[in-house]
Each structure stands twice: as C-alpha cells, then as structure tokens.
Amino acid sequence: MAEVYDNVVFAVLLCSYVIASEEEEGQQIELVQLRQRRVRRAALRRFWVRPWLTEERRQQFGHYSNLLDSHLRLEDPAAFQNYTRLTPELFDERWNVPHAVGALDGKHIAIKKPPKSGSVYFNYKGFFSIPLLALVDASYKFVWIELGGKGHMSDAQIFGDSELFNGLEENALGLPPPCPLTSNQDDLQDMPFFILGDDAFALRNYLMKPYSRRQMSREERIYNYRISMGRRVVENAIGILANRFRCLLRTLEQKIDTVRDIVEATVVLHNLLRLRNPGMIFQEVDHEDINHDIMPGA
Template identity: 55%
Template sequence: MYDQLLVELRREDQRAFKNFLRMPPEMYDELVQRVGPRITKERTWYREPLDPGLKIAITLRHIASGTKYAAMKFGCRVPHNTQSLAVREVCQAIIDEYLDEAMTCPTTPEGRREISDQFMEKWNFPHTCGALDGKHVACKAPPKSGSVYYNYKGFYSIVLMALVDTDYKFLWADVGSPGASSDAQIYNESELKEMAEDGTIGFPAPDPLPNDYKDVPYVFVVDDAFGLRKHMMKPYTLRGLTDEERIFNYRLSRARRVVENAFGILANRFQILLTTMQHHPSTVKIIVKACIVLHNLMRMRYPTEMSPKEMTKK
C-alpha cells in the first residue's frame, strides 16, 4: 500500500489520495516531516524498523475509514498487533507535536471579544464566547467496568466535551469521561468551570447589548443538559412560551448549532468516530484527541473544506 498505492495516487489522482487519507499530499508530507522523527526507531540486527511514513499512512487510513486492523494487514503487509502499537504511537506523537499549535483557546478579553463579534456577525447572537456540548464516542465494553461506560443512549462510550468557535474549530476539549457521566457532571468537574468561576478564563467585562443600556455578561451557549449560570446561556424550557422567548430560543439554537456541526465534520472526516471502536478507552481517548488536533490543523490550513453545506451535497 505504502510503496505503490500512495505513490500512484499522489502522481495520478490527488483527489483520491485526499479521500483515502482525508488530507491532501502536502499535509501528509508535513506530518511525515514533523511527526516522523518522534516515531522513528533505531535499526537493529533483528529486523528493519517500519518506515515512519508507513506508520502515519496506516494510522490515517485507520481513523479515516474505521477499517479494522485484521482487514488492513493484507494491504499494508503489517500484522494487526503491530498496527495497534503503531496507531497509538502515531496518535500520541501527533498530539505532542501539534497540540499547542492547533488548540489555541483565547485567554484575554480581546481574544474572547473577537470570537463574540464573529458569533454576532455570523449567527446574530451577541456576547457569545463559544458553543459547548458533549458527544458520545462508541467503544467496546471495557472488562470489569460494569455500567460505568454504558450511556443513556444504550451503548458503551466515552464522552467528548468540546467548546467550539464559529469556524468549527475546537477551542477546548475534555476527552475520556465514562459514558454514564452527564454533560453537566463533566462540566462541573472540568477546568473550564473553575476558570469561568474564578475569572481567569478571560471573559470581557459585562457591557450592554446592541440598542440597550444594561450590562450583560459574556457567555457560552449550551443546551438543556446544562444548568443556567452567569457565564452559561441555555434556552427556555417551559411550555407556553411567548413569541419573544421563542425567538430567543431560535437565535440561541443557531449559535449553538456550530458545535453540532463541528462534531459532524469531525466524524465525517475521521469515520472511525462513526463506528464502535474496538479499543480500550485509554486508546480511544488518544485517537479522539489526535482526530481533534488533525481537524483543527485542516481547518487552519484549508478553512473552506468540509463545511456543513458541502457535507449535505455528498
């Protein structure tokens, strides 16, 4: 696969290359250049080590398609147990190499206000510093775990809790909580809540909304699973809503939709997230983190690819 297929796709059909690894050749070459030294093994008298480019190709194909190791071993000529070690190693190397570059969450009022201005411009909802929500990533039941990883939807999972901006980039993420945990519980135990409550998160000082005079705080937009807090805005949940309350819920839903879209783009690019991952939760956590880092890199390098509008055309 590595010596023949990728070379042929790169030379004759770059669109197929991009579909095969979910990134263009230039991005793959950058990964080999920057991540390769982290995963290169020394040569020994016993046998030749796997080429770093092959390890990265195996990993990208695995997370892009969700294909099992047993099915991939015939194409790449690498045993399934060696693939499992390589995927974990490459994902961890991608996280170590790119995390600080790809996951850039503003910590100053100016940076938060810039995100708020983008929410106002694109989604017509002011004073919003991000959309927050959780996603269940299915995995096999860990041994002797009981119902800890069994979620309310009826399958075993870990939870990805994420804060997203208007460009569908992940600003902050908490990965690895057991599936039985609720979104509110995960948030209450996160560093994000601590920073929001002690003021170190960098929210701008409250100021008036457009065409108003009362000071209003800056917030994250969330759904009904969360509690209403000073820096967290959720929709009205009572029946018999007034027209003003319905309009508010509609506007808030538009702003909060970006986190759902980000999850959809992430899962459609790396379709292993659409399957039940046959890994231990610790490995699932590493793979999901690597997918988020690669997603942000792709959004930074190629911001117009895989938008929600494009997804509906496929």
C-alpha cells in the same frame, strides 16, 4: 562393531549440540540487536521538536512574531485586529448572538467494553462509550475538549468536574468584561460574555440556554431562535469531525487511553484543516434560506 556405533552416536550428539549452541547464540544476538533498535527508536522519538528550538528562538525567528506581531500590528492596526479578532465578534456577525464565545455539547464515542469495567462505561443510549465534551467557536474549530469521563456520566456532570467549569466560576479565562449588547443609548445594561448550551446544563451568568417551557412570548421565541441557531455550531462541528474521520462512526476496539489519543488527534487535525482550508461544502453546515428558516447541515 559396537565401538564404531558408539563413535557414530557420539558424533551425532556432538553435532546436534554444536548446532543448538549456534542457534541459541544467534537468537541471543538477534534479541540484543532488537533491544538496541528499540532503544535507538525511543531515542529518535524523544523530541517531536528539536530541543534547541526554545521559546526565545521562536519569538526571535518565528514568522508570526516577526511579520504579524511586530510589523502588521504596528503598520496596519485595523488589518491586524481583523486577523486576530475575538470569537464573540464572529458569533455576532455569523449567528447574530452577541457576547457568545462558544457552544458546548457532547458526543458518545462508542468503544468495546473494557475488561472488568462492569457498567461504568455503559451509557443511556445502550452501548459502551467515552463521552466527548467540546466547546466550539463560531468557525467550527474546537476550543476545548474533555475526554476524562465515563459512559454513564452526563454532560452536566462532566462539565461540573472540568477545568473549564472552574475557570468560568473563578473568572480566570480572560473573557472580556461585561458591556452593553448594543450601542443603543436606551439600553446601557452591562451583560456578561457567555457560552451556549442545551437543557443538560444549568443556567448561569456565563452559560445561556433556550427556554424549555411552552406558551412563550414573542421576545422569548426570538431568544430561543438566536440561542438555538448559535448552539448548533457545536453539533455541526462534531458532525463534520465524525464524517471526516469515519472511525468515530463505528465502535473503537482499542484500549481506553488509545481511544482518547485517537479522538484528540482527530480534533487537532480537524482544527488544522479548518485553518488551512476554511472553505467547505455548503451543505455540511447550517444555513438560512430566503425565508430565514434554518436548513440543517451535517
């Protein structure tokens, strides 16, 4: 009787061992297959653009190079210039601010407090954030953004540490040379091209901002009106961006690098939508009424 019991116990243990070995082997196979799938996915995502599409082939087979640059520029220079006209011309036409090339402003993107960060990301508004500093053209498109700052930093501090500041200081951005504001023969003073900012930035040859004092003259009030109207382009663009991508209106709980990627992606999509669908709802942007008063938009 005891011998039969021992045989039964041995058979049960042997069966359990075989089952455990098969399960362990199955888990190892699944782990290997999972690693292979990850490697295969990484290999598939290595190139967003096929490597054979080189710059030479872009220039040779691209529609822009063939149709616009090679044909339209030679056959109809006026149409080509209208298609590729510079931003200063648009600022002069739309906002009556000649020689302006862009408007600069910032927005705090609310985030969850990063671990072990202390008060580095805590801003003066009372929440944790990553500052978005943006330069916007007259068509509400983002020309340049900076997301490398931390919440406690001011717009002027982020601008002073940026490559945009260095490029403007060294005159390395390819801005047009200074020229008179108008064709009036009585006003031949050369004026540089500039960007528009608010009181957070220092006044420079390449950055204009409104007067901040009271009891201004009529000419100074007109200047403030023009500069402020042109500068509101960046406020409208940021407002349109946040209203279009509502995640920017709430607190983002992702990691810092992920938040920066999200904001950069929204800016790229915003510019793409502005290029593909330039028409937008009239109430979303600033405009003037019949009395030339500014009606605020988004």
